[in-house]
Amino acid sequence: MKExxxxxEYCDGNILVIPExxxxxxxxxxxxxxxxxxxxxxxxxxxxxxxxxxxxxxCVIYIENGCEVITTADNNTYELPENTVVALPEGVNxxxxxxxxxxxxxxxxxxxxxxxxxEYLAIRGDYNDNNVNEPFVCEVKDSIIFNAYFNSIxxxxxxxDACKELFELKMIEFLHLLDMQSNGFVDNLxxxxxxxxKRNIIRLASKHIDSRLTVSDLANLSGRSISSFNRDxxxxxxxxxxxxxxxxxxxxxxxxxxxxxxxVTDVAIRLGYDNISNFIKLxxxxxxxxxxQFIQRL
Numbered sequence: 001m002k003e004x005x006x007x008x009e010y011c012d013g014n015i016l017v018i019p020e021x022x023x024x025x026x027x028x029x030x031x032x033x034x035x036x037x038x039x040x041x042x043x044x045x046x047x048x049x050x051x052x053x054x055x056x057x058x059c060v061i062y063i064e065n066g067c068e069v070i071t072t073a074d075n076n077t078y079e080l081p082e083n084t085v086v087a088l089p090e091g092v093n094x095x096x097x098x099x100x101x102x103x104x105x106x107x108x109x110x111x112x113x114x115x116x117x118x119e120y121l122a123i124r125g126d127y128n129d130n131n132v133n134e135p136f137v138c139e140v141k142d143s144i145i146f147n148a149y150f151n152s153i154x155x156x157x158x159x160x161d162a163c164k165e166l167f168e169l170k171m172i173e174f175l176h177l178l179d180m181q182s183n184g185f186v187d188n189l190x191x192x193x194x195x196x197x198k199r200n201i202i203r204l205a206s207k208h209i210d211s212r213l214t215v216s217d218l219a220n221l222s223g224r225s226i227s228s229f230n231r232d233x234x235x236x237x238x239x240x241x242x243x244x245x246x247x248x249x250x251x252x253x254x255x256x257x258x259x260x261x262x263x264v265t266d267v268a269i270r271l272g273y274d275n276i277s278n279f280i281k282l283x284x285x286x287x288x289x290x291x292x293q294f295i296q297r298l
Contacts, residue, residue: 066105212272
């Protein structure tokens with residue numbers, strides 16, 4: 001029998017491609033699902049730190065309880081306390097952090113078919129046709145209205161007679177409620193085009209310090225060209241990526257030799273230096289002594 005995992009357990013080594021990755025997880029309830037239209041409710045009891053996720057559909061998250069922090073590929077951070085809604089356009093990569101202190105994280109997640117967004121905006125007849133690729137956060141001004149709405153969603157979920165068409169109407173109703181809270185809120189769900197998903201450079205690089213990945217590999221993983229990666233990396237770290245990686249990897253090498261008593265050859269290969277002489281040269285340039293001399297001083 002297949003083990004049912006929590007969000008925290010699934011995210012250990014996985015990128016969340018949402019909404020699909022959330023189906024079947026034990027702390028997520030699927031309230032409605034019809035093609036690209038999905039309503040989910042998550043109740044997280046465990047810490048969920050540095051989780052990377054990618055949105056395949058326009059998404060709105062309403063934080064009912066707790067506080068979540070999301071960080072964009074450009075390292076912009078948004079704090080989402082309770083009674084907050086956030087619009088996430090299709091095709092963005094984000095990092096999520098939640099630390100359980102005294103309360104769990106409870107939130108509703110709405111995923112919209114792009115045609116539903118366009119249909120609603122056409123009916124409204126007034127919208128900004130801008131290419132939006134950043135989260136848009138808004139504090140709910142009237143939580144009583146939202147609580148009444150979510151109670152109706154939960155009642156429909158429990159009802160055997162509720163049809164999918166009724167849920168679809170409730171999703172349109174939700175878009176109206178969002179625009180009531182912040183004029184033009186729904187505009188932030190619409191993108192003219194879906195850009196290649198960019199990943200957060202700081203977290204990506206930090207995660208792969210002791211891997212064999214090259215600058216070119218990291219640029220590809222980040223969703224950027226090498227020139228864009230070099231530019232964004234230098235903006236984030238104030239030094240070029242090759243130099244940063246070398247410095248960090250020499251720190252790892254020193255720790256491995258000092259704490260684990262690894263051989264110079266093993267450390268070099270582990271960090272991706274097939275040319276041992278080149279590794280020794282870089283180590284000496286960093287610390288003023290060779291790895292062998294460092295070992296002799298231990």
